[in-house]
Structure formats: structure tokens, C-alpha cells
Amino acid sequence: MADRITLQVARYRPDAGPEQTFQEYEIPCRKEWSVLDGLNYIKDHVDGTLAYRWSCRMGICGSCGMNVNGEPKLTCGTFLSHCGSGPVRIEPLRNFPIIRDLIVDISDFMRKLVSVKPWVIRAIEKPLSEGEYRQTPQQHDEYKQFSMCINCMICYSACPVYALDPHFIGPAAIALAQRYNLDSRDEGNAERMDVLSQHEGIWDCTFVGECTKVCPKNVDPAGAIQRYKLSAALDTMTSFFMPRGGR
Amino acid sequence: MSTSPAQQGRNPRLLQPTISMGWWLQRGTYFAFMMRELSCVFVAWFVLYLILLVRSVSRGEASYQHFLERSAAADIVLLNVISLAFVVYHTVTFFNAAPQAMVALVGTRVPGALIGASHYAAWVAVSAFVAWVLLGG
Ligand code: SF4
Ligand code: FES
Numbered sequence: 001m002a003d004r005i006t007l008q009v010a011r012y013r014p015d016a017g018p019e020q021t022f023q024e025y026e027i028p029c030r031k032e033w034s035v036l037d038g039l040n041y042i043k044d045h046v047d048g049t050l051a052y053r054w055s056c057r058m059g060i061c062g063s064c065g066m067n068v069n070g071e072p073k074l075t076c077g078t079f080l081s082h083c084g085s086g087p088v089r090i091e092p093l094r095n096f097p098i099i100r101d102l103i104v105d106i107s108d109f110m111r112k113l114v115s116v117k118p119w120v121i122r123a124i125e126k127p128l129s130e131g132e133y134r135q136t137p138q139q140h141d142e143y144k145q146f147s148m149c150i151n152c153m154i155c156y157s158a159c160p161v162y163a164l165d166p167h168f169i170g171p172a173a174i175a176l177a178q179r180y181n182l183d184s185r186d187e188g189n190a191e192r193m194d195v196l197s198q199h200e201g202i203w204d205c206t207f208v209g210e211c212t213k214v215c216p217k218n219v220d221p222a223g224a225i226q227r228y229k230l231s232a233a234l235d236t237m238t239s240f241f242m243p244r245g246g247r
Numbered sequence: 248m249s250t251s252p253a254q255q256g257r258n259p260r261l262l263q264p265t266i267s268m269g270w271w272l273q274r275g276t277y278f279a280f281m282m283r284e285l286s287c288v289f290v291a292w293f294v295l296y297l298i299l300l301v302r303s304v305s306r307g308e309a310s311y312q313h314f315l316e317r318s319a320a321a322d323i324v325l326l327n328v329i330s331l332a333f334v335v336y337h338t339v340t341f342f343n344a345a346p347q348a349m350v351a352l353v354g355t356r357v358p359g360a361l362i363g364a365s366h367y368a369a370w371v372a373v374s375a376f377v378a379w380v381l382l383g384g
Contacts, residue, residue, distance in 0.1 A: 014262075094264065096264060097262060097263050098261065099260075099261060160266075160270055160271070160277055163264070164266060164270075206284070208276070208277065209280070209344070209347075210274075210276055210277070210280075212347070213276065222347060226344070227348060227349075230348055230349070
């Protein structure tokens with residue numbers, strides 16, 4: 001392993017011009033360094049003007065997603081030593097407007113996330129005095145995988161449907177809706193279905209499957225969407241053949 | 248160029264994302280997806296071909312003979328070989344995707360590999376039955 005490595009970092013500073021440019025930085029390459037550590041080295045020792053997001057450095061906060069050599073990744077979970085001899089090309093996540101350097105505007109995602117009501121909905125809340133809503137380990141397992149999402153938006157960056165149709169509600173928002181739908185304590189399925197059964201909801205997805213491949217938390221948003229399609233279709237058939245039995 | 252609805256007409260300081268016409272050539276997985284979409288055309292061709300076969304049979308022997316002769320022509324053979332390749336690809340990608348979309352419960356959750364394997368088993372069984380019928384069983 002070489003002891004130095006070159007990072008080609010995308011720069012966009014709206015005051016400096018309307019174009020994205022690339023700037024090269026040669027930095028030390030330590031075995032235990034992630035790509036994020038490399039960026040932090042640049043920020044601390046070489047160029048303090050570089051802008052990017054990060055927080056936890058341990059794959060929890062979901063804020064350090066970037067394109068590393070063309071692949072959307074959590075930079076705190078991608079090691080420089082796995083990037084060959086370099087150069088390592090670092091760009092902001094694709095499919096989002098860029099605010100500055102490696103920072104993208106996530107307001108579209110935040111709006112979509114709220115629209116699927118990712119919280120436990122109850123028809124009638126029981127009083128606190130009646131205690132908590134209990135759940136068996138099996139019931140917990142039903143939605144656990146989808147609850148691992150850290151909102152890193154790496155799946156949106158990999159999704160060509162979102163790139164082509166920005167109205168598409170997107171993989172993570174649907175996976176999170178499914179996380180609550182499958183929760184035995186939740187009663188909000190019908191409310192979420194109203195949002196998700198629209199064309200920009202589940203039906204926009206053509207099952208490219210890339211979101212599942214790139215997800216750093218093995219959430220399988222593509223699986224969530226296909227399962228949702230199946231239950232939406234069954235729901236429609238039930239209400240068609242059994243209008244009184246359907247919702 | 249494609250802009251997010253959240254940003255349309257908003258901050259001109261944002262650099263908006265763009266997507267090229269050749270986006271599907273940029274990654275192997277995107278290309279594989281587009282080929283899967285394209286395979287639907289060949290599935291449709293096989294359906295049409297079957298309908299034409301049934302129609303020729305219903306019109307009598309001469310019509311059926313003509314259908315067989317036409318089917319043996321190089322252009323149709325080539326089209327059918329290409330179609331077969333695409334239909335097999337369509338089937339395999341569909342079966343591989345099935346465990347992701349289906350959650351089967353038989354007491355506990357059926358493992359995805361078993362769901363996938365059962366699709367292939369059904370494929371083999373149906374193919375064996377068709378072969379048995381065709382070979383005069
Ligand atoms: S589904 Fe995976 S890739 Fe998408 S936001 Fe959640 S953790 Fe990130
Ligand atoms: S810094 Fe928090 S996930 Fe990478």
C-alpha cells in the first residue's frame with residue numbers, strides 16, 4: 001500500500017462560477033483511514049474551504065454519503081486502502097441539487113419522508129395508565145430490517161427512476177412506510193396507502209433493484225416496494241370482489 | 248435535464264442534477280435492467296407467434312404447412328433464437344427477483360432461496376410435461 005494517495009474532489013462554489021470543477025489533493029494514506037478521514041485531513045491541514053457533511057463516523061447518522069469512484073457510498077465506511085493506488089474520485093451524491101462542494105440539498109427527500117407518516121399511527125391512543133404496546137420478538141422481526149434505514153439517501157442516488165422522474169417518492173421513504181405498516185402496533189396502513197398507491201408512489205418503481213444493492217444497511221428497499229405493490233394489488237382486488245369486506 | 252420539484256424555480260445558486268440519454272449504458276446493472284425491459288417485446292412476439300400458429304391450424308392443413316415453411320425461413324429462425332435468449336433472460340431475472348417480492352408464511356417465514364428454487368422446480372416440471380406431450384408420450 002502506497003503511503004500517499006490522491007483524492008480528486010468535486011468542487012462547486014456558487015460564488016466562484018456556475019460549473020463543477022475537480023481539485024486534486026495528495027494526502028497520507030493510512031491503513032485505518034476511511035475516505036471521510038481523508039477529507040477531514042484535507043479540511044484540517046490542506047484546504048479549510050472544502051465543504052461536506054459528516055457526524056458520527058460509524059455508519060449511524062447517514063450524513064456522509066457521497067459518490068466514491070462513481071459508486072454511492074458512506075464515506076465513513078469506505079476505506080482508502082480499498083480504493084487501490086488512487087486517484088480516488090469523490091463527488092456529491094447524484095440526483096440531488098448541489099449546494100456547495102460535496103453538500104447536496106435534501107429538502108425534497110425530507111418532504112417525501114414526512115408524507116408517508118413514518119411513525120406509529122393509532123386509531124385511538126390508549127391511556128398511559130394502560131401501559132405500553134407490547135410486541136413479541138417475531139412481530140419485531142417482521143419490520144426490523146426496514147427499521148435499519150439511516151436516511152443516507154444513497155438509494156436515491158443509485159435510482160435511475162428518481163433521476164428520470166423526481167416526483168417519485170423513492171426507495172427509502174417507501175421502505176420506511178413499510179417499516180410502520182408491518183409494525184404490529186401500527187394502524188396507519190390505509191393512510192399511507194393513499195400516498196403510496198399514487199403513480200409517483202410504488203407504481204413508478206420499475207424494479208431496477210439498484211437501491212438494494214447499494215444500501216449500506218441491507219434495508220432492501222426494492223423488496224419493500226415489490227411487497228407493497230403485491231399488497232396494494234390484493235387490496236384493490238379485495239375491494240373489487242368484496243366491496244363490503246374491502247376497506 | 249431533470250430537476251427536482253422541490254427545487255424548481257427555487258434557489259438559482261443550486262447546481263441542478265442532469266441525466267444523459269445514455270444513462271443506462273453507464274452501469275452494468277442499469278444495462279441489465281434495460282435488457283430485462285426490452286425482453287418484454289420478445290415475450291409479446293412469442294405470444295403473437297403462438298396465436299398465428301393456432302390460427303394456421305384452424306384454417307386447415309395447407310395453411311399449417313405454409314406456417315411451418317415460413318417458420319423454417321432463416322429470418323424467422325434467427326428472430327426466434329434471439330427471442331428465446333431474451334425470454335430465458337426474462338424468466339431467470341423474474342425468478343431471481345421473486346423472493347424479494349414474496350413473503351410466504353408456512354408456520355414461519357419461508358426462506359427466500361426456497362421461494363426462488365420452487366419457481367425453478369415448477370419451470371422444470373412444466374417443461375418436462377411439454378416435452379412429454381411433444382415427444383408423443
Ligand atoms: S434504504 Fe438504505 S440506502 Fe436508502 S436511505 Fe435507508 S439506509 Fe440509506
Ligand atoms: S459520518 Fe455518520 S454515517 Fe458516516
